Amino acid sequence: MSSDEKVLDFPRVEVTPEENARRVTVEATRLASLAPGEWRLWIDRSAERLRIPRATLQGLIVAIIKDSEKKARDAETAARRQELAVRREQERKQREQQGIDKKAERKSKEKQKAFERLISLPSEQHETRLAELAKRFDEDVAAIRDDFTVFVGMESRAASTDPWNVEPWPDPVETRVLLQEISAKTSKYIVMRPEAVTATVLWTTMAWAQEGATHSPILAAISVEPDSGKSTLLGVLRFLVPKPFVSVEPTGPSVYRTVDREHPTLIIDEADDLFYRKSDLRAIVNAGWSRGTKIPRQGRWYDPFCPKILGILGKTKLPRTIASRSIILRMWPKTPKEKAEDFAYADDPAFSTIRRKLARWAADNVSVIKELKPPQLPGFNNRLSANWKLPLQIAQHAGGGWPEQARRASIYLSRTPYEPSMGVQLLAALRAMFAKNRTQITSEQVVQELLADPDSQWHEYRGRGPITKNQVAALLKDFEIRPVVVHPTKRADVSRHGYRAAQFEDAFARFLPSEPNIRTLKRGGGEKT
Numbered sequence: 001m002s003s004d005e006k007v008l009d010f011p012r013v014e015v016t017p018e019e020n021a022r023r024v025t026v027e028a029t030r031l032a033s034l035a036p037g038e039w040r041l042w043i044d045r046s047a048e049r050l051r052i053p054r055a056t057l058q059g060l061i062v063a064i065i066k067d068s069e070k071k072a073r074d075a076e077t078a079a080r081r082q083e084l085a086v087r088r089e090q091e092r093k094q095r096e097q098q099g100i101d102k103k104a105e106r107k108s109k110e111k112q113k114a115f116e117r118l119i120s121l122p123s124e125q126h127e128t129r130l131a132e133l134a135k136r137f138d139e140d141v142a143a144i145r146d147d148f149t150v151f152v153g154m155e156s157r158a159a160s161t162d163p164w165n166v167e168p169w170p171d172p173v174e175t176r177v178l179l180q181e182i183s184a185k186t187s188k189y190i191v192m193r194p195e196a197v198t199a200t201v202l203w204t205t206m207a208w209a210q211e212g213a214t215h216s217p218i219l220a221a222i223s224v225e226p227d228s229g230k231s232t233l234l235g236v237l238r239f240l241v242p243k244p245f246v247s248v249e250p251t252g253p254s255v256y257r258t259v260d261r262e263h264p265t266l267i268i269d270e271a272d273d274l275f276y277r278k279s280d281l282r283a284i285v286n287a288g289w290s291r292g293t294k295i296p297r298q299g300r301w302y303d304p305f306c307p308k309i310l311g312i313l314g315k316t317k318l319p320r321t322i323a324s325r326s327i328i329l330r331m332w333p334k335t336p337k338e339k340a341e342d343f344a345y346a347d348d349p350a351f352s353t354i355r356r357k358l359a360r361w362a363a364d365n366v367s368v369i370k371e372l373k374p375p376q377l378p379g380f381n382n383r384l385s386a387n388w389k390l391p392l393q394i395a396q397h398a399g400g401g402w403p404e405q406a407r408r409a410s411i412y413l414s415r416t417p418y419e420p421s422m423g424v425q426l427l428a429a430l431r432a433m434f435a436k437n438r439t440q441i442t443s444e445q446v447v448q449e450l451l452a453d454p455d456s457q458w459h460e461y462r463g464r465g466p467i468t469k470n471q472v473a474a475l476l477k478d479f480e481i482r483p484v485v486v487h488p489t490k491r492a493d494v495s496r497h498g499y500r501a502a503q504f505e506d507a508f509a510r511f512l513p514s515e516p517n518i519r520t521l522k523r524g525g526g527e528k529t
Contacts, residue, residue, distance in 0.1 A: 024050050028060035032068065107137060115151045143298075146253040164243050169353075169360035175398040178357055179205065182240065185350060189236055189343040190229045191334040195409040199327055200233070202391035202406060207241045207265050207307035208362040209390060212370030214291050215325075217387035220310040220318060223331035230331045232343050234269050234311045239351040240358070241265040241307060252280035256295050259288065260302040269311040275319050282319055289325040324383050327391075327413060369397050377410060384414055422461075423475045424511050426450075431508055434501045440486045442498035443469040479507040 027046050031039040039061060047054040111133070118129050130148060134141040182201045192200070203219045210216065219237075223230040238244045243264035247254070250268060259266060266288075268274070275282040287293045288304035295302045310326070312318065318326065334340060374392040376385070388410045395406030420428075433441055433449055450458040451466055461467035473483055476499075486498040 020050070024052060024057065024060065028057060028064055031057075032061045032064040111137060111147065112151070115148055118148065142251075143253060146251050146257070149251075149254050150258050166242070166355045166359045168363060169356040171360070172364055173357045173361040175205075175361065175365065175394065176400050176402065178354075178361055179394075179398050179402060181354055181357070185240070185354060186233075186236055187340075189340055190233050191338045191340050192229070192233075192329065192331070193412075194405075195412040196329045196331075198402075198405045198409040199329065199391070199413055200237075202394055202409075203307075203327060204237060204240050205358065205361075205394050206390045208358045209366045209369060209394065210263075210305075210307060211362070212366040212393075213390050215289055215386040215389070216291070216305060216307055217289070217391075218285070218308045218310055218322065218326040219329070220312060220323075220326040221329045221331055222312045222318075225333060226313065228331035228333050229340075230311050230313060231269060233329075233331070234267055234309060235343055235345045237309055238267060239347050240354060241267075241309075242355075242358075249274070250281065252278065252284050253297070255281060256284050256297065256302040256304050259304050259306045263303075263306050265307040265309065267309045267311075271310045271312050275322060282322065286321050286325065325387065327387055329413070365397065369393050372396050374403065377407060380410070380414070388414070423478050425457075426472065426475050427479070427504070427507055427511055430499070430504060431512060434504065438501065440498060440500045442486055442496045443472065443483055444496075445498065446472055479511070481507060 027050060031042060031046065034042070043057055043061070044054060047057045050057070114133055118126060118133075126148070130144050131141055133139075134144040137144065179201050182204055183197055186200055186204075187197055200219070203217070206213065221230045221233050234246075238246060243262060244267055245258060245262065245264035246267045246269070248268070248270050255266065258264065275285070284295060284304050285308060287295055288306060288308060291305050293305070295304055310318075310322075317323075318328075370390075370393065372393040374396045377388070377392075380388065388406075392403075392406050392410065395402040429450060430441075430446070433446070447467060447469055450456060450472075458467045459465075461471060469483075476482070481499065481503050483497040484500060484503070485496070486500065487496045
C-alpha cells in the first residue's frame with residue numbers, strides 16, 4: 001500500500017435506546033413463536049447479538065408466550081359465549097315459532113268450526129258471516145272467502161264418490177295392458193284423433209307418477225266450438241287421475257293453498273280467458289310446472305307442484321307462458337259416423353278398478369321409469385323436451401307399439417303449440433328464402449318476398465300497413481342480426497344493405513326446430529301453406 005493511500009473507517013452507527021428496545025421486542029416475539037425447545041437453542045446467540053442479558057430476553061419471551069396464551073383462552077371463552085348466545089337465540093326463536101304454530105293451529109280449528117256452522121246456513125247469509133269472521137280473525141275478507149271456498153270443496157269431496165282414497169290393486173300391473181285399458185275407457189265416451197288419445201292415456205298415467213317427475217306439463221283441452229267433447233274429457237279424467245280437485249273460476253290463493261295441502265290433480269274448466277283476467281293465477285300455474293318452485297305468501301312458502309288439466313272453449317289463446325308448459329289437445333265435434341256412449345259423469349266399478357291398478361303400477365314402477373332414457377326427438381329442446389320426457393319414458397317402459405305411438409303423438413301435438421313471436425316467424429320466412437341456394441339477400445328483396453303473398457300477415461304489420469325494411473331490421477336486432485352491405489356497386493355513393501346467410505346460422509339453430517313446423521301465419525290465424 002503506498003504511503004499516500006489511506007484506509008477510512010465508516011463511523012459506527014449509534015443505535016438509540018428506542019430502536020434497541022424495538023429490536024429486542026421483535027426478536028423476543030420471533031423466539032416466542034417457536035417451540036419451547038427451539039427458542040432455548042437460539043436465546044444465547046440472540047442475547048449476545050442484542051447485547052442484553054440472557055435473563056432479560058428470556059423474561060420477555062416468557063411474558064409474550066403468557067400473553068399469547070391468555071389471548072387464546074380469552075378468544076376461546078368469547079367463542080363459547082357466542083355459541084351459547086346463538087344456541088339460546090335459536091331456542092328462543094324455536095319456542096316463539098312453536099307458540100305461533102300452536103296459535104295458528106288453534107285459529108285453524110276455530111275457523112274450521114266456524115265454517116262447519118256457516119256451511120249449514122242459507123247461502124245468502126254467507127257473505128255477511130264471512131265479513132264477521134274476517135273481523136274476528138283479523139284477516140282480509142277475500143282470504144277468508146278463499147278458505148271457505150276450499151273448505152266447501154273439501155267437504156263436498158269427502159261426501160261424494162270422488163276417488164281420493166284409492167286402495168292399490170293386489171297384484172302387479174303390466175304397463176302395456178294398463179295403458180290399453182285407459183285408452184279403451186276414454187275412447188268409450190270421447191272421439192279424438194289417435195294422437196290425442198295416446199297423449200291423454202300417457203298423461204293420465206304420468207299424473208300417478210309425479211314422484212318421478214321434475215316437470216309437470218299441463219293437459220289443455222281446447223275446443224273452438226261447443227259440443228266438441230272437452231267437458232266430457234275432463235269429466236272422464238276426473239275419475240282416472242289421483243285426487244281430482246275440480247274448480248271453476250278459482251282464485252290464486254285458493255289454488256296454492258289447496259295444492260300445497262292436498263297435492264291433488266287440479267282440474268279447471270271454463271278457463272277461457274281466466275289467465276288474462278287473473279294474472280296471479282297465471283303466475284301460480286306457471287310456477288307449478290317445475291318441482292321445487294315455491295310461492296311466498298303471508299309469511300310462509302307454498303308448493304304449487306301438481307298435475308293440472310285445463311278446459312278452454314272459444315278462440316281465446318292460451319298465454320304463451322302457459323301454452324309452452326302444456327300438452328295441447330284440440331277437440332273437434334264428432335262426425336255422424338263417429339259414435340261414442342253418453343257419459344253419466346259418475347264413478348263406476350271400471351273407473352275404480354283402473355284407479356286401483358294405476359296406484360299399484362305407480363308404486364311398483366316409478367323408480368324404474370324415471371331412469372329410462374328414450375331417444376331424443378328432433379327439435380325437442382328445453383321446455384318442449386321437458387313436457388314430453390315422462391310420457392315418453394312411460395311409453396318406452398310399456399314397449400310394443402307404444403313408443404312409436406308416443407313419438408307420433410308428441411310430434412303431431414307439438415306442431416306450433418302456440419303462435420310464435422313475430423321475430424321467430426320472420427326467421428322462419430328468411431330460412432325459406434335462403435333455402436333457394438342464396439348466400440345473401442337485400443333488405444328490399446326481403447320485404448318484397450314477405451309481401452308476395454297477399455294473405456300474409458306482413459301486409460298488416462301491427463295494424464299499420466305493410467312491413468318495412470326498418471321494421472324487419474328492428475325485429476332481427478333482437479337476435480343480434482343487423483343489416484350489412486351487400487351487392488356493392490361501382491358508385492362510391494351507392495350501396496345496398498341486406499343480410500348474409502351466415503349471419504343466421506346461430507339464430508336458425510337456436511330458435512327454429514330442425515324439422516320446420518313454424519310458418520308465417522296468414523291474416524286471420526291460418527298457416528301459410
